[in-house]
Amino acid sequence: MIRLALIFPKDYGETPMEVAPPFNLGYLASYSLLYAKNNDIPLEVKIIDEVAGQDVEGSLNEFKPNIIGITATTPLIKRAYDIAAYCKSNIDAVIVMGGPHVTAMPEEGLENAHVVVKGEGELALAELIHKYNQGTLGKEGFILEKPYIDEIDEVPIPAFHLMDMSCYTNSKKNVLHTFKFASPKSVGAALLTTRGCPFKCIFCHNSKRTKPVRYHSPQRVISEIKYLMTNYGVNAVFFFDDEFLTNRKRIRDICSLIRENNLNFQWACQARADIINEEVLLLIKEHGCTLIGFGFESGCQRILNILKKSTVTVEENARAVELCKKVGLKIYGNFMLGTPSETKEEMMETMRFIEKYSIDNVSIAKTTPLPGTTLWDECIEKGIIPFDLDYSRLNLGRNAISVCDTMTKEEFDKFFEETVLKTVVTMRGNSIKDLLLIAVKRPSEVIKLVGNPQKVLILLKFIIGKFSTLIRGSDS
Ligand code: B12
Ligand code: SF4
Numbered sequence: 001m002i003r004l005a006l007i008f009p010k011d012y013g014e015t016p017m018e019v020a021p022p023f024n025l026g027y028l029a030s031y032s033l034l035y036a037k038n039n040d041i042p043l044e045v046k047i048i049d050e051v052a053g054q055d056v057e058g059s060l061n062e063f064k065p066n067i068i069g070i071t072a073t074t075p076l077i078k079r080a081y082d083i084a085a086y087c088k089s090n091i092d093a094v095i096v097m098g099g100p101h102v103t104a105m106p107e108e109g110l111e112n113a114h115v116v117v118k119g120e121g122e123l124a125l126a127e128l129i130h131k132y133n134q135g136t137l138g139k140e141g142f143i144l145e146k147p148y149i150d151e152i153d154e155v156p157i158p159a160f161h162l163m164d165m166s167c168y169t170n171s172k173k174n175v176l177h178t179f180k181f182a183s184p185k186s187v188g189a190a191l192l193t194t195r196g197c198p199f200k201c202i203f204c205h206n207s208k209r210t211k212p213v214r215y216h217s218p219q220r221v222i223s224e225i226k227y228l229m230t231n232y233g234v235n236a237v238f239f240f241d242d243e244f245l246t247n248r249k250r251i252r253d254i255c256s257l258i259r260e261n262n263l264n265f266q267w268a269c270q271a272r273a274d275i276i277n278e279e280v281l282l283l284i285k286e287h288g289c290t291l292i293g294f295g296f297e298s299g300c301q302r303i304l305n306i307l308k309k310s311t312v313t314v315e316e317n318a319r320a321v322e323l324c325k326k327v328g329l330k331i332y333g334n335f336m337l338g339t340p341s342e343t344k345e346e347m348m349e350t351m352r353f354i355e356k357y358s359i360d361n362v363s364i365a366k367t368t369p370l371p372g373t374t375l376w377d378e379c380i381e382k383g384i385i386p387f388d389l390d391y392s393r394l395n396l397g398r399n400a401i402s403v404c405d406t407m408t409k410e411e412f413d414k415f416f417e418e419t420v421l422k423t424v425v426t427m428r429g430n431s432i433k434d435l436l437l438i439a440v441k442r443p444s445e446v447i448k449l450v451g452n453p454q455k456v457l458i459l460l461k462f463i464i465g466k467f468s469t470l471i472r473g474s475d476s
Helices: 023-038 056-063 074-090 100-104 106-110 122-134 165-170 175-179 218-232 248-260 278-286 301-307 314-327 344-356 374-381 409-426 432-441 443-450 453-472
Strands: 002-008 043-049 067-071 094-098 115-117 142-144 188-191 236-239 266-271 289-297 330-337 361-366
Touching: 002 023, 002 056, 002 122, 023 043, 023 067, 023 122, 043 056, 056 074, 067 074, 067 122, 074 094, 074 100, 094 100, 094 122, 100 106, 100 115, 106 115, 106 142, 115 122, 122 142, 165 188, 165 218, 175 188, 175 236, 188 218, 218 248, 248 278, 278 289, 278 314, 289 301, 289 314, 301 314, 301 344, 314 330, 314 344, 330 344, 344 361, 344 409, 361 409
Parallel strands: 002 043, 002 067, 067 094, 094 115, 115 142, 188 236, 236 266, 266 289, 289 330, 330 361
Antiparallel strands: none
């Protein structure tokens, strides 16, 4: 019997992290098991998700794997390399690393693992299992890249049965609580139904993509939803796809199947502002969609042109907000501040956009150059990335590195903190409970607020507004 352990590490720092099933490991596990079955290879797979509280070292010592696969995004890579080092010293297994970080930095990955898999990993891992079974998989160290899978329906449903699903559906840090797209009492889960996106925004992993966008068929999407509903009582689904609504025909077919199968669940997805229209919004709302997440990124056209390569305008973003409001869909808007060359005035345009269109919930991040993106290459070229960069600070979180070059680091960090706090506090989608949580989690900032009469006024105005809506009984 070959034993394969697949590990999702948890970072040491403050990476904001929703607790969601590790899809990539789920696909790798389900595909490996199918491959092994079709080729009569005895295979046992264990998924160990540190984010879900599982003990990596303990589980490995008990399971005694022959192959250890470790995934990591950039902020998690330090912990991933530490796990690889532990495995090298304590377990006689072939250590394989994959995922977005080592795909961008394969040579660095190879210093830590026996095998680095670049890009999509299903075919590569199957090949490694085959080699191990034949006794030809050594530890000499190599980088493996296989072609992408054309028909992604060939990859079975992620191996949810190998995960502690109740941990994800019950977590107070799951998609339901972050995106507030269904009642907090719902049972929330997430799904992925596509690979890739047709655009190439400079900060995104798609910016250097060479593979075409691939879609799971509507039938497959429905069978995954049914699987989650039947086996885990899920009734709220967040589609994590980069762009869920781009393929109009597919969306229509998914909606028809939701109706035909009488599936009663609420859902949310992510989309681009320029590809929606009233017809599609009405259709998805009628079929359970309650919220759309948009990557608006900036309220300043010049910066949008840089970030999104002139593919979308501020007007189109504003139109998307207005259309969603008209139709009655909530919005989660993602923005970023501090793109190289962005001035304070241009950042203020973004803040005015957020205020003017009073978006339900927003996330504001520092523009972050992630390895594997065009932005990363540009920042390296301009010498903006510190030589001794700590990868955990590429986490889009509050301690993330800044690449703003129009203010000093101190000025930008202060501006960012104050602006974000003001926005978070005044967000329409926040409940009184959220506000109290902010106060408990960030007391130092509330103290700072008290020292600033203008901000206290904003806060008071907001709280009074909240209470009056509560009294009217129409708040969500
Ligand atoms: C879902 C998701 C999340 C979920 C994670 C849920 C979970 N438990 O998996 C949440 C919301 C929590 C999240 C958070 C963050 N995410 Co995120 N996320 C994604 C998203 C949309 C899908 C990931 C996925 O499952 N893809 C599908 C699978 C099939 O692709 P894959 O992950 O690349 O895996 C394949 C290969 O890489 C390879 N592979 C991967 N691991 C391994 C391991 C082995 C052993 C092998 C052989 C192969 C292999 O095989 C897999 C199957 O083909 C991607 C974008 C995207 N569409 O991929 C961003 C993405 C992974 N996230 C990213 C980032 C930066 C973050 C955040 C830091 C900030 C943020 N909010 O964007 C946080 C913190 C993440 C953290 N601590 O690691 C970046 C990572 C870039 C990088 N250089 O690291 C991505 C690429 C998006 C982007 N901005 O460009 N994210
Ligand atoms: S940011 Fe969104 S639209 Fe742009 S390339 Fe990435 S997924 Fe596509």
